[in-house]
Amino acid sequence: MNAVDTGARACARRYFAALERHLHLDDADERDLLRELQDHVSDRADALVRAGVAPEAAHARAIAALGRPEALAHSIRQARYAATWREALFAALSSALTALLLATGLWRAAPLAIGWAAAVAAVTLWGLWRGRPAWFYAWASIAWMLPFVAGYVAFLVLAANVAHASASVLALGAVVAACAYFPLGLVVVAWALLAALRRDWLDATVLLTPLVPALAWLLHVHDAGSAASGDRMTMTTAFVFAGIGACTVGFLRADTRAARVSTIVASAVALVAAASMADAGVAAAALIARSALLIAFLLSPALVALAARKAASVRP
């Protein structure tokens, strides 16, 4: 290998490393695309060499023809993930259905609730199989709450059984099940978050969005013993989920990254304000503090992604 060859290879390596940093695609898709582009550079350089250009200059020109790595990565991401109206509306359907189920009290009908959970899980798995299209994370964000809800229901059922039966085997079984279920659930949740983060921290943010209203509602159900259909908190949660659906459409139709981040911030403020309507007499300072906390929570994946990128750049 001569010096010219080494220089050209180093240049290509730097270019593709930069491109990889900005692509944020699934691992398999990323490898496939990088290989395709590397092949393209090799074909273009060969053609230039055949036309009489010196090998190093040919390679440099082939790389330069791809444009800036950030710009190419951005265009490819836009082409792959920019959502159509149909996709954006399909994404919003997940939150809209949840809102409907809560607002009408139909969530209390076990067959309907189980059917809804099965539909959400099926659509999420279908999205996973289709390579995580634009609407995927909106459905996954509802699907990944299912372990929390199922765990909570299982906890209630077990607690009731243990209270009624003095059999110590059952009590022990309940403890073992709880010990196994919750860590396992957390591992699954952490895995889903990391997988989303590896592609794009904005995907992880979408995944986190319904978590706060869903947990707040579960806590309310727990405190109240049960939630009557049409009670204020349940209606507020339904309203918030409908709002999340509308925000999802805005988020997916936004054609720049800055517009997507702005949608998240604006949505967080609007949803906190709307949710606080249930809280009569809430002070403005509390509203601002809640909004700030929610925005920090929703944008926290950006910090994790930034730290991961810094760690990767420090690594030799």
Added chain:
Amino acid sequence: MKLSRYVTQLLKGNTDVLILSTLEREPMYGHQILEAIEQASGGTLAISEGTLYPALQRLTREGRIRPRWTTLPSGKERKCYIITPKGERWLAECRSQWGEFSAAFGRVARGGASG
């Protein structure tokens, strides 16, 4: 040949049609598509890589083409793109609209509207 801004704008709006028209003849990989468009247009139309690859991703996502890794006679593997029936239908529609548009545009641009 350096393209005028006007032609560059026209080219941008018609990249998908040019790619699909090229793939209609035979499955090709990225570099082949660029060369085929340049050759067929006598060197007038040149699409950049920064336009081609995002367009290929978009067309794949829309189901108008599908990629397939293929071993060439040289033994090299390349990702070739094949036009799908959906892509063929869309291309036929675009061609028909383009025919109507260019005829109408020609009548106006040549001064037919004033007379």
